[in-house]
Amino acid sequence: MLFLGTFSPTEPDAGQIIQKTTERYSRNALYSELSIEVIRPGWVNQLGVRAWARGDTYALIVITSPSRDRGNTFLKRGDNLWHWIPNIDKTVKMSAAMLGLPWMGTDLSINDLFNNHFDPSEYTLQLLPDEVIRDTECYVIELTPKDDVPIVWNHIRVWVSRVNYAQMQAGFYDENGDMVQLMETADYKEVGELIVPLEIHITPLTIPGNKTILRLTHYDFDVQLEENFFSLQNMKRQW
Amino acid sequence: MSNFGDTKIPKTKLHWENPDLTEFECDDAMLLLKLAWRNTWRNRRRSLLTALSVVITLVFIVFLESLNKGVFDYLIENEINIYSAHLEVFHADYVQQRNVQQALRNADSITAYAFGIPAVADVRKRLEMLVLVSGGESSQPAVLWGIEPDKEPMLSGVAFDTTSPVSENSISIGRDMAGFLGVQAGDSVVLIGQSYYGRIAAMHVHVQKLFDIPIRDISQHFIIAPLRLVEEFADLEGGATSLHITLDDKNHASNVSKHLSEIYDEEGLEINSWIETLSGRLSTYELRMAAVNVLKIILFVVMAFGILSTIILTNNERRQEFGMLMGIGMKRRFLLAVFMMEMLVISIMGVLVAFAVVFPIIAVIYHNPIPLQGEMVTIFSHFNVDPVIVVSRDPYSFLKNAGIGLMLAMMLSLLTSVMIIRLKVAEAINH
Numbered sequence: 001m002l003f004l005g006t007f008s009p010t011e012p013d014a015g016q017i018i019q020k021t022t023e024r025y026s027r028n029a030l031y032s033e034l035s036i037e038v039i040r041p042g043w044v045n046q047l048g049v050r051a052w053a054r055g056d057t058y059a060l061i062v063i064t065s066p067s068r069d070r071g072n073t074f075l076k077r078g079d080n081l082w083h084w085i086p087n088i089d090k091t092v093k094m095s096a097a098m099l100g101l102p103w104m105g106t107d108l109s110i111n112d113l114f115n116n117h118f119d120p121s122e123y124t125l126q127l128l129p130d131e132v133i134r135d136t137e138c139y140v141i142e143l144t145p146k147d148d149v150p151i152v153w154n155h156i157r158v159w160v161s162r163v164n165y166a167q168m169q170a171g172f173y174d175e176n177g178d179m180v181q182l183m184e185t186a187d188y189k190e191v192g193e194l195i196v197p198l199e200i201h202i203t204p205l206t207i208p209g210n211k212t213i214l215r216l217t218h219y220d221f222d223v224q225l226e227e228n229f230f231s232l233q234n235m236k237r238q239w
Numbered sequence: 240m241s242n243f244g245d246t247k248i249p250k251t252k253l254h255w256e257n258p259d260l261t262e263f264e265c266d267d268a269m270l271l272l273k274l275a276w277r278n279t280w281r282n283r284r285r286s287l288l289t290a291l292s293v294v295i296t297l298v299f300i301v302f303l304e305s306l307n308k309g310v311f312d313y314l315i316e317n318e319i320n321i322y323s324a325h326l327e328v329f330h331a332d333y334v335q336q337r338n339v340q341q342a343l344r345n346a347d348s349i350t351a352y353a354f355g356i357p358a359v360a361d362v363r364k365r366l367e368m369l370v371l372v373s374g375g376e377s378s379q380p381a382v383l384w385g386i387e388p389d390k391e392p393m394l395s396g397v398a399f400d401t402t403s404p405v406s407e408n409s410i411s412i413g414r415d416m417a418g419f420l421g422v423q424a425g426d427s428v429v430l431i432g433q434s435y436y437g438r439i440a441a442m443h444v445h446v447q448k449l450f451d452i453p454i455r456d457i458s459q460h461f462i463i464a465p466l467r468l469v470e471e472f473a474d475l476e477g478g479a480t481s482l483h484i485t486l487d488d489k490n491h492a493s494n495v496s497k498h499l500s501e502i503y504d505e506e507g508l509e510i511n512s513w514i515e516t517l518s519g520r521l522s523t524y525e526l527r528m529a530a531v532n533v534l535k536i537i538l539f540v541v542m543a544f545g546i547l548s549t550i551i552l553t554n555n556e557r558r559q560e561f562g563m564l565m566g567i568g569m570k571r572r573f574l575l576a577v578f579m580m581e582m583l584v585i586s587i588m589g590v591l592v593a594f595a596v597v598f599p600i601i602a603v604i605y606h607n608p609i610p611l612q613g614e615m616v617t618i619f620s621h622f623n624v625d626p627v628i629v630v631s632r633d634p635y636s637f638l639k640n641a642g643i644g645l646m647l648a649m650m651l652s653l654l655t656s657v658m659i660i661r662l663k664v665a666e667a668i669n670h
Contacts, residue, residue: 038436038437042344043344043436045436047438068474069438069439072438072439083439085431085439085441087441087442087443088429088431088441088442088443090429090441092431102437104437104438104439105433105434105436105437105438106437
């Protein structure tokens with residue numbers, strides 16, 4: 001019986017773990033203020049951002065600093081992306097591909113800003129032996145994208161804390177099996193049912209010396225945002 | 240009959256009377272020269288004709304070379320002034336990717352350092368980036384080219400209306416681009432691009448002038464702007480995508496390049512000298528010089544035949560004289576020396592006359608370049624370059640060709656030496 005106890009039937013499988021971590025992350029609407037630090041071999045630069053999001057579908061992002069970029073606004077509605085450029089008073093419709101590409105000189109894409117969780121239906125999951133990350137025992141799950149899903153990575157490995165189901169880190173691998181990007185989270189905050197990492201580090205491993213650190217300086221998970229909040233008119237408001 | 244006898248020769252100095260002496264003394268050399276000089280003027284016409292073939296050949300060759308070199312140097316010098324300078328400094332990554340994010344951030348400190356190197360005359364910064372330019376109803380990609388107007392007078396003369404100071408918000412676009420965008424001078428256009436930090440860069444700018452560079456690529460795709468504007472646009476104050484270093488003497492390029500790359504070893508600089516940048520032009524030049532060299536060979540052959548005919552004539556006319564001289568006891572060796580000296584005197588005379596003829600011509604053209612005619616004038620003036628033909632004043636070219644001419648004359652006179660060596664005295668006297 002003791003023997004059976006160590007292989008407890010309550011031990012979750014990969015799908016359940018991902019499901020659980022997703023539950024702990026996803027929220028309906030979110031208002032946040034972010035400070036993004038871009039680190040490059042020769043320089044370090046700060047970017048201040050205010051963002052409103054509703055699910056994965058809607059997002060409005062306003063740049064607040066530095067002053068030369070202040071007021072630049074990005075609107076995401078599904079796969080559509082617009083950019084309002086205040087100093088030439090123009091709204092530019094951008095291609096959907098931009099949602100997944102590095103944004104404003106950071107190592108993050110707009111999608112990365114809001115969906116740092118994985119949809120289990122898009123991947124084949126495999127549970128690997130546990131590992132210890134920063135003194136925390138973690139489940140290790142390998143996610144391999146299904147054939148028809150447009151995801152650039154060959155596979156992704158996610159380290160999920162056994163303690164609070166927070167995603168401690170995620171590694172993104174290319175077809176040679178080399179990790180090309182590493183995402184680490186830190187400074188967890190419990191907000192009701194949610195576990196929120198206040199700091200996210202993105203390190204592209206192919207370019208030495210590059211790193212982006214995202215800090216959540218202010219947040220509100222109780223904000224009520226209607227669909228029509230995410231409109232082209234609202235983009236041009238002086239936030 | 241020869242009138243050799245009219246030369247007054249001191250009895251004791253006569254070399255051929257003293258068989259123990261194997262080397263000429265100084266006095267003998269003077270005597271030799273004196274004899275050769277007098278012999279030269281015994282048959283003036285023959286000597287002058289020989290000298291003339293040397294003169295004509297040298298004048299042609301030197302003029303041709305100096306014209307070719309001059310025109311080419313002028314073009315290279317202009318290209319260096321307008322576009323490339325003697326040394327171009329980039330970040331090594333920029334050379335590969337041509338992206339403003341690989342610009343030289345510390346361009347100002349490199350510039351300051353470069354100014355401390357003695358051979359460096361000037362350092363010009365350029366900041367070049369890809370942008371989207373939008374005006375009227377159309378947009379198109381373009382190269383935004385930031386220059387320092389006061390340091391690049393030729394280019395800014397083309398690009399801007401320099402009668403009024405160039406404002407920091409002014410750009411100049413080509414006529415073809417203006418046509419496509421549907422804008423005029425005085426209109427406003429929008430530039431959109433990416434800053435050094437990878438962020439959006441957007442700006443309203445004022446088109447001060449439409450420039451007239453008759454190269455379609457440039458006229459269609461280039462925007463020339465003051466460096467300050469591009470620095471602000473790229474959010475990169477004090478930076479540059481390239482530094483253009485001009486030198487007091489372009490032959491110092493490799494030294495300065497080595498010096499800079501050692502100091503800024505860790506920055507990963509790529510330094511190209513004008514020889515690398517203009518390698519295409521230089522090979523064109525070498526091809527043209529090869530053609531000039533073929534012409535040169537032909538001219539030298541013509542000259543050689545001129546001299547050869549004189550020598551053959553001499554051989555026939557003076558056979559009896561030579562026989563007689565040897566008959567009265569002149570050493571074959573001395574006779575040979577006199578004859579060689581004669582040829583040398585004639586050739587040197589030719590060289591001197593050629594020098595006297597060609598140098599004033601070159602000097603006059605050098606100081607008063609020949610103006611070009613026709614369509615070339617408009618092409619040159621678009622680049623703010625004087626439409627003229629210039630010549631090079633390189634004394635080395637003259638010395639080199641004079642040397643070749645003299646050597647040829649000497650080699651040909653050896654033919655006569657063979658005749659003198661084989662001369663049978665009795666036969667020659669009765670010739």
